[in-house]
Amino acid sequence: xxxxGSVGLIAALGFAIYGMVAGAVAGKLRSARILKSxxxxxxxxxxxITMAVFALEYLILTNNFHIAYVAEHSNxxxxxxxxxxxxxxxxxxxxxxWTWLLSIYIGAIVLLNRKKHRQLMPYVISICLGVGTFFSxxxxxxxxxxxxxxxxxxxxxxxxxxxxxxxxNPALQYPSMVIHPPMLYLGYVGMxxxxxxxxxxxxxxxxxxxxxxxxRRWAMVPWMFLGFGIILGGNWAYFVLGWGGYWGWDPVENAxxxxxxxxxxxxxxxxIQEKRGMLKVWxxxxxxxxxxxxxxxxxxxxxxxxxxxHAFAQSNIGPFFAVFLGVIVLFSLTVLFLRLDFLKSDNxxxxxxxxxxxxxxxxxxxxxxxxxxxxxxxFPILSKAxxxxxxxxxxxxxxxxxxxxxxxxxxxxxxxxxxAWRKTSWDSLKRNFAIPxxxxxxxxxxxxxxxxxxxxxxxxxxxxxxxxxxxxxxxYKGALTRMKFAGENFLQAIYNLTMRNTRRYGGYVVHLGxxxxxxxxxxxxxxxQATALMQPGDLMHIKDYLIRCETLxxxxxxxxxxxxxxxxVVKDGHALGILRPQKRFYKxxxxxxxxxxxxxxxxxxxxxxxxxxxxxxxxxxxQAFVNPLVTWVWLGGSVVFxxxxxxxxxxxxERAMDEIRKPKQEVAExxxxx
Amino acid sequence: MRARIFIVLVFxxxxxxxxxxxxxxxxxxxxxxxxxxxxxxxxxxxxxNECPHPHCAMKAQERAVIIADVKAGDNEPKxxxxxxxxxxxxxxxxxxxxxxxxxxxxxxxxxLLGGLVVAVDITRRWRKARVAxxxxxPAPDPNLLAAIEEEMKDVLS
Amino acid sequence: MLLGIAIxxxxxxxxxxxxxxxxxxxxxxxxLPIDVTPQADLKRRRAVIYENIQDLDFEHKAGKxxxxxxxxxxxxxxSEAAQLMLASEESEAMNDRDAYIEREVAACRARSxxxxxxxxxxxxxxxxxxxxxxxxxxxxxxxxxx
Numbered sequence: 001x002x003x004x005g006s007v008g009l010i011a012a013l014g015f016a017i018y019g020m021v022a023g024a025v026a027g028k029l030r031s032a033r034i035l036k037s038x039x040x041x042x043x044x045x046x047x048x049i050t051m052a053v054f055a056l057e058y059l060i061l062t063n064n065f066h067i068a069y070v071a072e073h074s075n076x077x078x079x080x081x082x083x084x085x086x087x088x089x090x091x092x093x094x095x096x097x098w099t100w101l102l103s104i105y106i107g108a109i110v111l112l113n114r115k116k117h118r119q120l121m122p123y124v125i126s127i128c129l130g131v132g133t134f135f136s137x138x139x140x141x142x143x144x145x146x147x148x149x150x151x152x153x154x155x156x157x158x159x160x161x162x163x164x165x166x167x168x169n170p171a172l173q174y175p176s177m178v179i180h181p182p183m184l185y186l187g188y189v190g191m192x193x194x195x196x197x198x199x200x201x202x203x204x205x206x207x208x209x210x211x212x213x214x215x216r217r218w219a220m221v222p223w224m225f226l227g228f229g230i231i232l233g234g235n236w237a238y239f240v241l242g243w244g245g246y247w248g249w250d251p252v253e254n255a256x257x258x259x260x261x262x263x264x265x266x267x268x269x270x271x272i273q274e275k276r277g278m279l280k281v282w283x284x285x286x287x288x289x290x291x292x293x294x295x296x297x298x299x300x301x302x303x304x305x306x307x308x309x310h311a312f313a314q315s316n317i318g319p320f321f322a323v324f325l326g327v328i329v330l331f332s333l334t335v336l337f338l339r340l341d342f343l344k345s346d347n348x349x350x351x352x353x354x355x356x357x358x359x360x361x362x363x364x365x366x367x368x369x370x371x372x373x374x375x376x377x378x379f380p381i382l383s384k385a386x387x388x389x390x391x392x393x394x395x396x397x398x399x400x401x402x403x404x405x406x407x408x409x410x411x412x413x414x415x416x417x418x419x420a421w422r423k424t425s426w427d428s429l430k431r432n433f434a435i436p437x438x439x440x441x442x443x444x445x446x447x448x449x450x451x452x453x454x455x456x457x458x459x460x461x462x463x464x465x466x467x468x469x470x471x472x473x474x475x476y477k478g479a480l481t482r483m484k485f486a487g488e489n490f491l492q493a494i495y496n497l498t499m500r501n502t503r504r505y506g507g508y509v510v511h512l513g514x515x516x517x518x519x520x521x522x523x524x525x526x527x528x529q530a531t532a533l534m535q536p537g538d539l540m541h542i543k544d545y546l547i548r549c550e551t552l553x554x555x556x557x558x559x560x561x562x563x564x565x566x567x568x569v570v571k572d573g574h575a576l577g578i579l580r581p582q583k584r585f586y587k588x589x590x591x592x593x594x595x596x597x598x599x600x601x602x603x604x605x606x607x608x609x610x611x612x613x614x615x616x617x618x619x620x621x622x623q624a625f626v627n628p629l630v631t632w633v634w635l636g637g638s639v640v641f642x643x644x645x646x647x648x649x650x651x652x653x654e655r656a657m658d659e660i661r662k663p664k665q666e667v668a669e670x671x672x673x674x
Numbered sequence: 675m676r677a678r679i680f681i682v683l684v685f686x687x688x689x690x691x692x693x694x695x696x697x698x699x700x701x702x703x704x705x706x707x708x709x710x711x712x713x714x715x716x717x718x719x720x721x722x723n724e725c726p727h728p729h730c731a732m733k734a735q736e737r738a739v740i741i742a743d744v745k746a747g748d749n750e751p752k753x754x755x756x757x758x759x760x761x762x763x764x765x766x767x768x769x770x771x772x773x774x775x776x777x778x779x780x781x782x783x784x785x786l787l788g789g790l791v792v793a794v795d796i797t798r799r800w801r802k803a804r805v806a807x808x809x810x811x812p813a814p815d816p817n818l819l820a821a822i823e824e825e826m827k828d829v830l831s
Numbered sequence: 832m833l834l835g836i837a838i839x840x841x842x843x844x845x846x847x848x849x850x851x852x853x854x855x856x857x858x859x860x861x862x863l864p865i866d867v868t869p870q871a872d873l874k875r876r877r878a879v880i881y882e883n884i885q886d887l888d889f890e891h892k893a894g895k896x897x898x899x900x901x902x903x904x905x906x907x908x909x910s911e912a913a914q915l916m917l918a919s920e921e922s923e924a925m926n927d928r929d930a931y932i933e934r935e936v937a938a939c940r941a942r943s944x945x946x947x948x949x950x951x952x953x954x955x956x957x958x959x960x961x962x963x964x965x966x967x968x969x970x971x972x973x974x975x976x977x
Contacts, residue, residue, distance in 0.1 A: 007838060030863045032863055035863065037848050040847050041848045118863045118866055122863070210867050274879065364789045371781075391763050392763075392764045393769060393778060427897055657879075660874045822912050822913060826885075829877075
């Protein structure tokens with residue numbers, strides 16, 4: 001089986017190199033048959049990488065511990081549903097997984113565009129397979145998951161098969177960890193696609209705006225997955241790491257945030273290009289930035305340049321990535337400079353007070369955020385190089401820098417939709433702002449009266465009210481207008497309004513999700529924490545909760561031994577039931593991990609961790625947190641995801657636009673007749 | 675391996691023992707507060723209070739230092755200073771705003787302001803180009819407008 | 832055994848990849864078709880403006896834009912559309928002139944060849960190699976299938 005995988009990898013590398021060259025040649029010669037050959041090479045690449053992935057999964061599922069990767073990351077008693085994620089839990093496997101997702105994207109592009117974008121496709125395939133070449137090369141030469149374990153014996157190296165494997169990192173044995181990496185990787189990997197389309201359009205000097213629409217569409221897909229992956233990561237951290245939070249400004253978290261922020265900037269500013277033919281160069285820069293940052297993020301986390309909880313074992317793939325990043329920058333900037341004349345603006349700004357400038361300022365904040373996060377993430381490296389001192393750039397730094405930017409951005413989220421395209425007069429501005437600002441002001445006063453005195457939290461909630469009422473107002477006003485002019489009932493009106501412009505109203509739904517996220521963030525300032533040593537019968541107070549330790553149990557499963565504390569919880573005289581935090585000790589990996597127990601409501605979570613036993617007294621160490629509004633983060637993340645899906649549905653006008661690719665003679669004929 | 679676990683356990687015991695020894699509630703609160711402002715250096719990249727490892731030797735060691743200092747009557751800045759002397763600047767959750775490390779704090783702000791200048795400049799240039807650009811087109815002829823209206827209905831239907 | 836299967840699969844895929852290269856050049860598959868013709872591009876650009884106008888109308892109805900701004904902006908969009916429409920008509924006229932010449936040439940050729948062999952476009956005179964409903968060159972309908 002390992003041979004099957006290795007052959008698959010080697011052949012896939014061959015197909016990738018061939019397809020990369022053939023695509024470029026097909027583009028240069030405008031040859032349909034060479035393009036066809038390149039398309040088949042792309043599909044072959046998909047097939048062969050799939051073969052390698054299945055080979056590795058087979059080896060994992062059948063406990064083939066003679067393979068180093070399997071021995072290191074799996075073990076016999078690991079349940080099947082946690083054996084599948086073993087594929088992406090280590091350096092080598094996850095690079096193969098990365099390559100596989102890339103091949104799936106490439107296959108999807110080829111199959112979806114058999115008849116479309118014929119001029120663009122040769123270079124799209126070439127660029128995608130160029131990236132494929134790099135990743136299959138790395139997987140094959142530097143981080144091969146199919147290497148066989150061997151020991152140095154009397155007769156030189158001899159193959160060695162351990163009885164059992166080292167086991168999967170217990171922190172990864174959690175449901176959301178099974179889907180978090182695939183989502184995140186789908187985001188990272190997919191950034192290649194918009195990059196390839198944009199570059200191809202520049203190389204072939206595509207006339208018209210068709211290419212920017214397809215680039216935007218393909219940017220949206222990875223952006224959506226990346227965002228969802230980030231939220232799932234936070235969810236995992238919250239429920240598994242047991243420190244009561246979901247975001248720690250860790251380098252790996254930052255690395256995933258960077259392309260997401262750049263993608264958010266692109267998805268906004270691209271609208272100016274589609275509607276008004278402006279900011280073309282800037283959009284290309286953003287597409288390049290998105291792709292660069294996604295590879296850069298992979299590099300940061302894989303090379304061990306920065307230390308992180310997530311970082312994979314130090315490895316020698318760093319230099320390869322550095323060279324690859326250099327190639328990307330060189331290639332894309334060369335293409336950009338050679339085609340600057342092709343990217344001339346069609347239109348001019350009519351007024352500073354317009355939707356266009358709203359988007360411009362949105363881009364300003366987002367890009368400043370990208371810069372600040374990037375700066376904070378790589379600063380320890382710089383500091384070490386300049387001053388030879390290791391510093392930590394942790395949450396206090398990022399919170400100080402990022403919170404004001406986040407609030408500014410939140411304000412723009414609400415203000416943007418209130419500005420009209422091209423020009424907004426002061427009068428209409430005042431009228432449009434009056435209601436949302438009024439609602440926000442009332443909310444602000446109520447919050448202050450209710451005791452929300454911490455400035456940033458108060459400001460966040462105030463702005464949340466502003467944005468939510470401005471977005472809901474958009475839906476409401478739109479629906480009223482449709483009811484009045486098209487005679488529809490309210491639900492019909494909302495439905496038609498949304499479906500007629502899925503991108504805008506899907507975007508508004510995303511904004512509502514962002515508001516919910518910020519509501520969750522605002523709760524962070526009111527976190528409470530308490531620790532107690534408990535034995536059955538002991539009581540503990542935190543905020544208005546009363547926790548009583550009922551029993552302490554321990555047990556054994558094939559995979560781990562555990563201790564559980566049964567804690568009954570009472571709040572305001574109401575019993576809330578039993579919370580069972582668990583402490584597990586995994587046998588194969590010899591590592592302990594806490595399984596947190598949480599009682600969630602919309603207003604706050606009671607979060608308890610069994611830290612272990614106090615050696616001196618034998619009592620259980622219980623750590624309890626009251627985390628206000630955390631649920632809103634998960635809800636918000638889901639709403640963002642659903643809104644993005646909505647925005648991906650082609651609207652009626654977009655479908656009409658798609659039809660206008662070949663000239664329809666009817667129109668011309670009508671004019672001749674008339 | 676076993677020996678190492680044993681050493682770790684000894685440390686934990688030592689730390690717990692030290693913790694147990696007559697800290698006033700006020701002192702305990704102080705220790706806790708300092709624990710929020712100093713990193714655990716075990717590789718968890720969190721503060722001493724947030725380190726997820728229950729029997730973390732590093733955390734215990736650092737906490738022992740803090741407890742000793744607090745007992746000796748040091749206030750928070752002094753304890754932090756002591757920790758920095760013992761473990762290096764990396765014990766601080768964010769770089770100190772001094773010397774080269776000051777750039778860490780300044781540059782994001784500079785970036786933000788620089789971006790604002792660029793954004794304002796762009797809007798300004800857009801406006802200027804508009805003013806200097808060609809004047810309004812004369813009204814298109816009615817036939818053309820009719821054709822446009824018709825095509826518009828066709829496209830948007 | 833497995834190794835053999837793997838090599839067989841690879842060889843099979845390689846064959847599929849090489850096959851298109853061995854096929855004879857020719858037919859309508861010869862060159863990469865243009866995705867959006869210049870004519871269609873002009874129409875698409877008008878469609879974008881129409882969408883903008885539709886949005887503008889809607890925002891006006893919803894009361895987000897004052898009447899004065901609305902009229903000025905609508906006028907502006909319309910004149911943009913008018914320019915694109917003019918450009919469309921001009922390029923159409925050019926096409927007509929070219930098409931006339933090509934049609935004459937094609938008619939000449941057609942007389943010297945059996946008619947079933949080719950599918951000559953009535954508008955531009957391009958000889959499509961395979962039976963098609965629309966001309967591969969200019970997109971016009973091929974007669975008789977209206």
